Amino acid sequence: MVKRTSFEGDACPIARSLEAIGDWWSLLIIREALFGLRRFGEFQSKLGMAKNILAARLRALVDHGILETAPASDGSAYSEYLLTPKGRGTxxxxxxxxxxxxxxxxxxxxxxxxxxxxxxxxxxxxxxxxxxxxxxxAPDDTALKPRRSSKMVGRSRSG
Amino acid sequence: MVKRTSFEGDACPIARSLEAIGDWWSLLIIREALFGLRRFGEFQSKLGMAKNILAARLRALVDHGILETAPASDGSAYSEYLLTPKGRGTxxxxxxxxxxxxxxxxxxxxxxxxxxxxxxxxxxxxxxxxxxxxxxxAPDDTALKPRRSSKMVGRSRSG
DNA sequence: CTCCAGTGGTTTCATAATGAAACTAAGTTG
DNA sequence: CAACTTAGTTTCATTATGAAACCACTGGAG
Incomplete structure (x- = not known):
C-alpha cells in the first residue's frame, strides 16, 4: 500500500485527534467557526483557500461530527456550517x-x-x-496508565 | 504558484503553530520524545513511519528549534534527538x-x-x-484584542 | 417570467508531499 | 577485516494540494 497513513483505530488518543483535525486547514476552519463564521463563502474569503480544498475539509469535518449543516439563519435557501459540541470542544x-x-x-x-x-x-x-x-x-510529573489495568507504564527520562 | 500554503509570517498564532507542528507526524514524534525516545531507530520502529519521512520531519523539527541533536548518551558515535524547552512546551x-x-x-x-x-x-x-x-x-467568554491597541474585536454568536 | 449577478460548489490539470523499497555509508562487533 | 546495525538518501509510484475554469442553483431587478 502507498496510501496516506491513517490513524483511525489507533490506540493513541493523540493520533485519534490528529485523524480528525490534524491537517493544515481543519483547525483554522474551526477557529473561524468559533469566531462566528458559518457560510462557505465566508470561510473561503477569510482563509483564502482553494474552494475545492475547503469543500473537502468541510465535508470531512461534518463526517467527523465537528460541524453540522443547517438551513441558513438569514432565511435564504443556502445552508451554513455550525459547530457541534464536539467542534466547540476543540x-x-x-x-x-x-x-x-x-x-x-x-x-x-x-x-x-x-x-x-x-x-x-x-x-x-x-x-x-x-x-x-x-x-x-509538568510532563515528567505524569505517566500513562493502561485503561483498565493498574500496571503503570512509566514515562522515562526526557528531562 | 502551486506551492503548498505556508503560514509563516501569518499574524494568527494558531496558524504559526501549525506551520511548525501542524502536520501528521510532528506531534507524534514529539509525544514519543516526551515519552523518552531519542534515537532515529526508536522513532522509526515505534511510529512505523517511512524513514525518509521521519528524516525530513526530524530535520524540520530541529530547524524549528523543537528538537536538538546531541551526541548519544550511550557513548556511541551516533547522535540523538532531544526536546528543547520549546519542544517540551507543546x-x-x-x-x-x-x-x-x-x-x-x-x-x-x-x-x-x-x-x-x-x-x-x-x-x-x-x-x-x-x-x-x-x-x-468558555469560548464565548473570550474575545480577541489587537496586540497594542485597546480596540476590541468582538467574538460574535457561534453558540 | 427573464435576465443576471452571487453563492456554493465540482472538474481539470499541474505540482508537491507521502510512502515503500532499494540503496548507501558510516559505526560497531566478532 | 567481514558481517551486521544505524541512520540515513534515492528512486519511483501514488495521493493530496492548489489554481483556475466551469457549472448549477438562488435571489433580486425589471
Whole structure:
C-alpha cells in the first residue's frame, strides 16, 4: 500500500485527534467557526483557500461530527456550517496552540491578537495541567496508565 | 504558484503553530520524545513511519528549534534527538488533543491509556481556561484584542 | 417570467508531499 | 577485516494540494 497513513483505530488518543483535525486547514476552519463564521463563502474569503480544498475539509469535518449543516439563519435557501459540541470542544486545543506560539515563537511581535477575558478585557491565564488535588503537573510529573489495568507504564527520562 | 500554503509570517498564532507542528507526524514524534525516545531507530520502529519521512520531519523539527541533536548518551558515535524547552512546551497541546479524544471520540473504549499524575497514579484534571481572576472561560467568554491597541474585536454568536 | 449577478460548489490539470523499497555509508562487533 | 546495525538518501509510484475554469442553483431587478 502507498496510501496516506491513517490513524483511525489507533490506540493513541493523540493520533485519534490528529485523524480528525490534524491537517493544515481543519483547525483554522474551526477557529473561524468559533469566531462566528458559518457560510462557505465566508470561510473561503477569510482563509483564502482553494474552494475545492475547503469543500473537502468541510465535508470531512461534518463526517467527523465537528460541524453540522443547517438551513441558513438569514432565511435564504443556502445552508451554513455550525459547530457541534464536539467542534466547540476543540477550544482548549486552539488555546494551547495559541499560547505555545505566544511563549515560544521566534517573532512574537508579529502575532496580531491577544486572547482576553471578554468581561474584563484582560489576557487569559495560561492553560495548566493539574492533578486531582490541584498540584501543577509538568510532563515528567505524569505517566500513562493502561485503561483498565493498574500496571503503570512509566514515562522515562526526557528531562 | 502551486506551492503548498505556508503560514509563516501569518499574524494568527494558531496558524504559526501549525506551520511548525501542524502536520501528521510532528506531534507524534514529539509525544514519543516526551515519552523518552531519542534515537532515529526508536522513532522509526515505534511510529512505523517511512524513514525518509521521519528524516525530513526530524530535520524540520530541529530547524524549528523543537528538537536538538546531541551526541548519544550511550557513548556511541551516533547522535540523538532531544526536546528543547520549546519542544517540551507543546505538552499542553498534546494534553488538549488527548482530552478532546477522551471526551468526544466515537469509540473511547479503543483508547489504550490514561494520563495520570505520576505521584498518586490518579487521572489528571481536564485543562481549563481561566481569566486572570480565576473565572472559568468558555469560548464565548473570550474575545480577541489587537496586540497594542485597546480596540476590541468582538467574538460574535457561534453558540 | 427573464435576465443576471452571487453563492456554493465540482472538474481539470499541474505540482508537491507521502510512502515503500532499494540503496548507501558510516559505526560497531566478532 | 567481514558481517551486521544505524541512520540515513534515492528512486519511483501514488495521493493530496492548489489554481483556475466551469457549472448549477438562488435571489433580486425589471
Amino acid at each position: 477550544f482548549p486545543i486552539l488555546v494551547a496552540l495559541r499560547q505555545w506560539s505566544e511563549a515560544f515563537d521566534d517573532h512574537p511581535e508579529e502575532i496580531a491578537t491577544i486572547l482576553v477575558d471578554r468581561e474584563k478585557g484582560r489576557p487569559v491565564r495560561k492553560l495548566e495541567l493539574r492533578a486531582e488535588d490541584g498540584r501543577l503537573l | 505538552f499542553p497541546i498534546l494534553v488538549a488533543l488527548r482530552q478532546w479524544s477522551e471526551a468526544f471520540d466515537d469509540h473511547p473504549e479503543e483508547i489504550a491509556t490514561i494520563l495520570v499524575d505520576r505521584e498518586k497514579g490518579r487521572p489528571v484534571r481536564k485543562l481549563e481556561l481561566r481569566a486572570e481572576d480565576g473565572r472559568l472561560l
